[in-house]
Amino acid sequence: MDSLTQKIRELASSILKEGTVDMVMGFAEGTLPMTSKPYMARTPEQADKFIWDSSCTMNLANYITGRKEKIGVIAKGCDSRNIVNHIVENKISRDQLYIIGVPCSGMTDKNRPDHLRDNCLTCTHKNPVIYDVLAAELIEEQKIEAPFADVKAIEAMEPNAKWSYFQDLLKNCIRCYACRNACPLCYCPKCFVDESGPQWVGKGQNETDIQTFHFLRAFHCAGRCTDCGACESACPMDIHVRAFTRKLNKDALDLFGWEAGLDMTKRPPLDTFNPDDPDDFIK
Amino acid sequence: MANLFEHMGMEKERLQFSWISSAEAGKFVNVATEVANSVEALGPIDKFVKKID
Ligand code: SF4
Ligand code: SF4
Numbered sequence: 001m002d003s004l005t006q007k008i009r010e011l012a013s014s015i016l017k018e019g020t021v022d023m024v025m026g027f028a029e030g031t032l033p034m035t036s037k038p039y040m041a042r043t044p045e046q047a048d049k050f051i052w053d054s055s056c057t058m059n060l061a062n063y064i065t066g067r068k069e070k071i072g073v074i075a076k077g078c079d080s081r082n083i084v085n086h087i088v089e090n091k092i093s094r095d096q097l098y099i100i101g102v103p104c105s106g107m108t109d110k111n112r113p114d115h116l117r118d119n120c121l122t123c124t125h126k127n128p129v130i131y132d133v134l135a136a137e138l139i140e141e142q143k144i145e146a147p148f149a150d151v152k153a154i155e156a157m158e159p160n161a162k163w164s165y166f167q168d169l170l171k172n173c174i175r176c177y178a179c180r181n182a183c184p185l186c187y188c189p190k191c192f193v194d195e196s197g198p199q200w201v202g203k204g205q206n207e208t209d210i211q212t213f214h215f216l217r218a219f220h221c222a223g224r225c226t227d228c229g230a231c232e233s234a235c236p237m238d239i240h241v242r243a244f245t246r247k248l249n250k251d252a253l254d255l256f257g258w259e260a261g262l263d264m265t266k267r268p269p270l271d272t273f274n275p276d277d278p279d280d281f282i283k
Numbered sequence: 284m285a286n287l288f289e290h291m292g293m294e295k296e297r298l299q300f301s302w303i304s305s306a307e308a309g310k311f312v313n314v315a316t317e318v319a320n321s322v323e324a325l326g327p328i329d330k331f332v333k334k335i336d
Binding site (some may be wrong): 151155157158160161162163164165166196202206208209211212213218219222244247248251281282283 | 285286287289290291292293294299300301302314317330331332333334
């Protein structure tokens with residue numbers, strides 16, 4: 001067993017033993033080789049199930065939403081940013097949490113196991129942004145020359161080419177909603193796609209309904225998405241759903257100088273008003 | 284909103300924003316005419332339209 005897994009088990013089991021927390025949220029081995037699943041340990045013995053490897057792609061912030069217990073949570077860079085989001089959005093309080101930070105050197109793409117995930121290649125927050133204890137030394141962050149080259153490539157297209165790009169992107173979507181369910185931001189008790197009165201969007205496999213689902217879900221993530229990639233890692237059809245949120249992330253950075261989940265004391269740009277906000281879209 | 288809309292391939296003229304007071308009749312007429320003209324120039328939309336057969 002590698003030393004990081006060992007360290008995580010030790011830290012988790014000691015806070016459970018001391019009673020610092022009621023449970024610890026981490027990863028256990030999945031049912032297939034090279035996979036992992038979120039796992040909740042409530043006793044020090046259960047903490048021995050924890051693993052850490054490059055298959056830990058899910059975002060654990062997703063599983064602590066609205067919980068009442070004291071929770072230990074294992075957090076790589078992106079998970080920690082979504083934890084900050086959760087705190088800012090009052091989905092959990094800081095004193096309920098004991099965060100075991102894990103500096104992350106990237107997770108693998110389940111469909112291309114010898115490659116890092118696309119979002120990990122451009123990640124500039126590998127180290128957790130908040131933590132109570134670290135399971136390993138902090139690592140050096142990478143500098144990315146052109147962080148949004150993919151978004152710019154789409155921006156440069158003609159309207160019709162853009163439209164075909166997105167039509168093609170979503171053509172295999174089976175509307176299983178795994179992307180939504182894996183996303184820590186998608187915590188509404190009832191998602192707009194599940195509403196029946198009023199029904200905002202058709203529920204079948206109609207192309208326009210699928211596009212509407214993705215378009216609107218992306219909007220709900222504006223200024224909040226941390227590009228953690230959980231949505232894509234969960235997708236059974238290998239759909240690049242981040243194509244939507246990446247554009248919003250780029251805009252949040254360009255228009256508001258904002259990257260989500262970095263600072264517990266700042267309000268997100270879309271829930272504050274500032275007289276200097278860009279307003280040239282208003283005639 | 285307009286930005287992602289445009290990013291997906293909608294022409295940006297299809298979604299326009301303005302702030303007009305009830306006392307600004309002239310501005311309302313101008314903006315409405317401008318919007319109508321720019322959309323007319325684009326013609327009917329064929330994207331994001333649900334076809335029911
Ligand atoms: S996980 Fe993939 S297939 Fe499922 S709804 Fe999301 S994009 Fe579609
Ligand atoms: S939209 Fe995807 S990348 Fe963004 S926070 Fe949600 S799961 Fe992570």
